[in-house]
Each structure stands twice: as C-alpha cells, then as structure tokens.
Amino acid sequence: MAVSFPGSLPSLDRLGGLGVAFGDGALRTSMEHGPAKVRPRFTAVPDSYTLFHPAYTGVQVAEFRAFWRVDLAQGSLPVLMVDPLDGLEAPFRLSAARLRPIGGGKWSITVPAERLP
Structure with missing residues (x-):
C-alpha cells in the first residue's frame, strides 16, 4: 500500500532535466x-x-x-503524489535524490521516479 507524500514538504511537482519518458512495452523482432x-x-x-x-x-x-x-524503505515502496503532467494523484516509486546547494542554506532537489501503472 502506498503512503502519501508528506504535507509538510513542498511537492516535487516540477519536471526537471529529462522530464518524462513514456514506458516502452513493445517487443521488436x-x-x-x-x-x-x-x-x-x-x-x-x-x-x-x-x-x-x-x-x-x-x-x-x-x-x-x-x-x-524509513517510510519508503529506501525507495522500494510506492508513494502517492500528484502527477505534474495531469494533476492527478498517482503511485510513484522514488529513486535516490540528487541535491545541489544553491546558496543561502537552500538546496535544489532532483528525484528520478517511476509512475506505476
């Protein structure tokens, strides 16, 4: 069962870097x-x-x-988040975040994720 993204954190609702890559389930011979x-x-x-x-x-x-x-067991459990493409809540599996200092004690955070079907 998926847990919800913490309401105390700003949502990861911006697409950065690579954005979205649709899954490819086709087999080519x-x-x-x-x-x-x-x-x-x-x-x-x-x-x-x-x-x-x-x-x-x-x-x-x-x-x-x-x-x-703890809650996501190092990314092995899904989390319910708002999908930035359609604005609907969906299950995601989050990989390890990448942080970059931007000054003033702030960090930009980039998280590779999978939207689960």
Missing part, C-alpha cells in the same frame, strides 16, 4: 527483409520521470531523507 515485427510485451509499463524542486531548506532535505529511508 528484426526480419531478414522488410520492417521489424512489433508486438506488446507487457500490458503495464511504468513511465520514467525526473521530478524537481528548486529550493528545499536544510530541514526539508533532512525530512525528505528520513521519509525516503
């Missing part, structure tokens, strides 16, 4: 002549996201880190 044969391999394929927030404080970074390590 090369033919000796002509185009490849293509058929669906899977019926449910996750989409890859790069989520971003430009300014987390040090306290927010610590809270996010604890949430990811």
Whole structure:
C-alpha cells in the first residue's frame, strides 16, 4: 500500500532535466527483409520521470531523507503524489535524490521516479 507524500514538504511537482519518458512495452523482432515485427510485451509499463524542486531548506532535505529511508524503505515502496503532467494523484516509486546547494542554506532537489501503472 502506498503512503502519501508528506504535507509538510513542498511537492516535487516540477519536471526537471529529462522530464518524462513514456514506458516502452513493445517487443521488436528484426526480419531478414522488410520492417521489424512489433508486438506488446507487457500490458503495464511504468513511465520514467525526473521530478524537481528548486529550493528545499536544510530541514526539508533532512525530512525528505528520513521519509525516503524509513517510510519508503529506501525507495522500494510506492508513494502517492500528484502527477505534474495531469494533476492527478498517482503511485510513484522514488529513486535516490540528487541535491545541489544553491546558496543561502537552500538546496535544489532532483528525484528520478517511476509512475506505476
């Protein structure tokens, strides 16, 4: 069962870097002549996201880190978040965050994620 993203943290609702890559569940088989044969391999394929927030404080970074390590079991459990593409709540699996200091005690946070089907 998915947990909800903490209401005390700013949401990761901005697409950064790579944005969104739709899952590819097709199997392509090369033919000796002509185009490849293509058929669906899977019926449910996750989409890859790069989520971003430009300014987390040090306290927010610590809270996010604890949430990811404990509540999400280091990213192995899903979290319910708002999808930045359609604005609807959906289950995501978050990978390890990348932090970059931006000055004034603030950090930009980038989180690779998968939107689960």
